[in-house]
Every structure is written in structure tokens, then in C-alpha cells.
Amino acid sequence: MNQTLIQEILEVVEQAAIASAKLTGLGQKDEADAAAVEAMRLRMGKIEMKGKIVIGEGERDEAPMLYIGEEVGSGSGPGVDFAVDPCEGTNLCANNQRGSMAVLAASDTGGLFNAPDFYMNKLAAPPAAKGKVDIRNSATENLKILSDCLGLSIDELTVVVMDRTRHKDLIKEIRGCGAKVQPISDGDVQAAIACGFAGIGTHCLMGIGAAPEGVISAAAMRALGGHFQGQLVYDPAIAQTSEWADYTKEGNIKRLNEMGITDIDKIYEANELASGENVVFAGSGITDGLLFDGVKFERDCVRTSSLVISTLDSTARFTNTVHIKDGAKSISL
Ligand code: VTB
Ligand code: MG
Ligand code: MG
Structure with a gap:
């Protein structure tokens, strides 16, 4: 390049x-x-x-x-x-x-993860929180870490979440911590990348969007030095999308395996999704x-x-x- x-x-x-x-x-x-x-x-x-x-x-x-x-x-x-x-x-x-x-x-x-057309649970945060927040943590824990890393109180944090049924509990938990939720109808790539820049007012992206978009977000965040992690979602009961009305968890796992993805619960870091x-x-x-x-x-x-x-x-x-x-x-x- x-x-x-x-x-x-x-x-x-x-x-x-x-x-x-x-x-x-x-x-x-x-x-x-x-x-x-x-x-x-x-x-x-x-x-x-x-x-x-x-x-x-x-x-x-x-x-x-x-x-x-x-x-x-x-x-x-x-x-x-x-x-x-x-x-x-x-x-x-x-x-x-x-x-x-x-x-x-x-x-x-070979430098980009060939993400299947699946869903992905994502966590994006500013460079100051890179490697400190973790998608394995609860939202509550991550908000505390984020607040420390950014020098902001939790009620000053804005967290973008896609406005979907699957995020009902997540949104409740974030609000329960006192942080501001910003629901979006679409466009989690923009929200993820916005976390990489100070002054925009977006401090974190949490929740499930599409996997291909996750790779694009990861590439941007890797280049920016921001935090991005993604984990594939294959269970229709978790994705709660009409697009998967006819899909089963077992069928989806089979599809992933056929694509060569055997470690289906792997948590991908930005530099694994964009490794070039x-x-x-x-x-x-x-x-x-x-x-x-x-x-x-x-x-x-x-x-x-x-x-x-x-x-x-x-x-x-x-x-x-x-x-x-x-x-x-x-x-x-
Ligand atoms: C997600 C999100 C995208 O579409 O792919 C979403 O990552 C689709 O999710 O930013 P649903 O199937 O739940 O609607 C976008 O919002 C737009 O491509
Ligand atoms: Mg899209
Ligand atoms: Mg498109």
C-alpha cells in the first residue's frame, strides 16, 4: 500500500x-x-x-x-x-x-477477517480505554473502567446502542448506571469510529450489529489506536432479528464451521479483525x-x-x- x-x-x-x-x-x-x-x-x-x-x-x-x-x-x-x-x-x-x-x-x-454475514457483539471505546474495557465484562463494569480512563463521571458518558429488542436489558443496565444511552436505528460503524475521537460526545458503542460492518469498524479503530472487540453471534434467540426467522442455532453453527470458523465463541481484537x-x-x-x-x-x-x-x-x-x-x-x- x-x-x-x-x-x-x-x-x-x-x-x-x-x-x-x-x-x-x-x-x-x-x-x-x-x-x-x-x-x-x-x-x-x-x-x-x-x-x-x-x-x-x-x-x-x-x-x-x-x-x-x-x-x-x-x-x-x-x-x-x-x-x-x-x-x-x-x-x-x-x-x-x-x-x-x-x-x-x-x-x-489477507489482512482483513473474512467475516461471515452474521451478527457481531461489539465493544468500541476511545484510545484511553484500549485494552482496559473488555467485552467479557458486564456493561456496568465497563462503564466504571471507562469513567476512570476518560476522567469523566459515569453520568457524563454517552453510550450508543442499536435500538433493537435484543438490547432491552443492555439499555436498562446502562441507564441503571446513570450513563446516557443514545439509541440508533442504523449505522453502528459511524458510532464505533466516533468513539476514537475526543470531543464528538460518543464514548462507547455496545451491542449487536452486523459482522461485516464490525470488520470495517475494527480497521478504523486499529489505525486510530482505539478499542474494538467483536464476537460473532450465531444464536437467533440472541440476535432476535426477523432476518433469522427461519434459522436455527445449530444450522448457524454448521454454516460457521463450513466457512472454517470452528472457534465460534472467539473474541476478536481489532488487530485480529484487521491484521494486515x-x-x-x-x-x-x-x-x-x-x-x-x-x-x-x-x-x-x-x-x-x-x-x-x-x-x-x-x-x-x-x-x-x-x-x-x-x-x-x-x-x-
Ligand atoms: C447492522 C449495523 C449497520 O444495519 O448491520 C444493521 O451494523 C442491521 O442490523 O450499521 P439489523 O438486522 O438488526 O437491522 C446497519 O445499521 C446499517 O447497515
Ligand atoms: Mg451496512
Ligand atoms: Mg450496505
Whole structure:
């Protein structure tokens, strides 16, 4: 991986964000997703690399999704593995709500955990709490540790939890400790990464979201030096999702085993989910969010706001790009 490649990766998420943003608020989540996928694929195709999608969406024959195993890029150059979520928070995008973004994680070949399309229990926290909080602890214990590490009282802590039935008890426990719960309908990648930055007001992410998104969050948190742990969830009684109405725990364990995952209860640390020598996270806002704004369309330009976090030069770069339109006039950029 090198800086030129990273610049191009930024352009990949910018283009995906613009494509989805054209459809924000139209109630068309699948279309917004497909538009982002197509834009990502198009821009990735121009990069000098042997790229491969290791976490994506759709199946091999279901083009135009970026499917797992799909090769991207020119076919020569460095080997790069990608975990992509071209439109993370499709509902947020369709409803023009905060927090939708185009995201990906990239690493050297073999550097990202090939997470199955399962659920994942996650714990994200700021760098000061890295290795101190632990997903094996109760929420109560973790809040005490977090409070010590951050120098904040528990009632000053904000914990993001996905607003799902499965989190009823968790939310009760957090509130019982006096901490502030911030329920979100979607978008736990953004919430996880927000924990990595001081001053945003998000101190912790707890609870169960999707596993592929967990790998993308882990890549960002590893590069930032923040805390991230994940544990796969395979029991439908715990996930409590309609998507698993026809699935059984035994069937899910079998699926995991077939994918080569035998230690099904393993707790993964950030550097196991994103283990490559270098990892890069790139995200660009579709709608406004915690970390950056969404796409703004103007007469002469389109403006995108993004974040690239990279171990290559140990930076988190917030960028604001003005994409000048063909034939732009007097330019009020
Ligand atoms: C999770 C979360 C994502 O979708 O995947 C969620 O990680 C799906 O969970 O950020 P449910 O099946 O319980 O709805 C997102 O919110 C959006 O991709
Ligand atoms: Mg998603
Ligand atoms: Mg998606």
C-alpha cells in the first residue's frame, strides 16, 4: 500500500457517496445502495492494483453488487483486500436521516477477517480505554473502567446502542448506571469510529450489529489506536432479528464451521479483525453525520466530506473536496 493508492481509495468512497446522495430522501434504499456499488466498482477499476473484495454484498452471479471474491483494479500492482459497505445505513439514506456514509477498509492481501454475514457483539471505546474495557465484562463494569480512563463521571458518558429488542436489558443496565444511552436505528460503524475521537460526545458503542460492518469498524479503530472487540453471534434467540426467522442455532453453527470458523465463541481484537501490516479506513458522508457532513450539491460543484484513517503514516485525515462540474461558470465554490 502507498499514498497514491490511498488517495485513490478516498476517491472511491467520494464517488460512492455522490452516487447514493443523488437518491437521498426518495425512500429508495436498494437503488441508493446499487448506485453506490456501481460508482465504487467503476472507480476501483481504474486503480493500479490486484484488488479483491473480501467483504461485500450479493452473490457472484448477482451483478451489479460488489460480490465477495470479486477482483477489482487493473490486475497489476500491489495486492489489496477490501471490505466494502458502499452505502452503510441504506435506511438512513433513503429517509434522508443522519449517519449514512460510503465506507471501506483496505489492507494488504489477507489482512482483513473474512467475516461471515452474521451478527457481531461489539465493544468500541476511545484510545484511553484500549485494552482496559473488555467485552467479557458486564456493561456496568465497563462503564466504571471507562469513567476512570476518560476522567469523566459515569453520568457524563454517552453510550450508543442499536435500538433493537435484543438490547432491552443492555439499555436498562446502562441507564441503571446513570450513563446516557443514545439509541440508533442504523449505522453502528459511524458510532464505533466516533468513539476514537475526543470531543464528538460518543464514548462507547455496545451491542449487536452486523459482522461485516464490525470488520470495517475494527480497521478504523486499529489505525486510530482505539478499542474494538467483536464476537460473532450465531444464536437467533440472541440476535432476535426477523432476518433469522427461519434459522436455527445449530444450522448457524454448521454454516460457521463450513466457512472454517470452528472457534465460534472467539473474541476478536481489532488487530485480529484487521491484521494486515497496513490498514486503511475510508468513509465519505452521504448524509450529514457525527464525523463529517454529507454530499452537498451546488450549481458549479459537488462537495464531499470524508475521513481517511491510515496506519501508513499514522493519520486520520478529514478532507473536504470540491468536485468542479464541467462548464462551471463564475465559480462560487
Ligand atoms: C447492522 C449495523 C449497520 O444495519 O448491520 C444493521 O451494523 C442491521 O442490523 O450499521 P439489523 O438486522 O438488526 O437491522 C446497519 O445499521 C446499517 O447497515
Ligand atoms: Mg451496512
Ligand atoms: Mg450496505
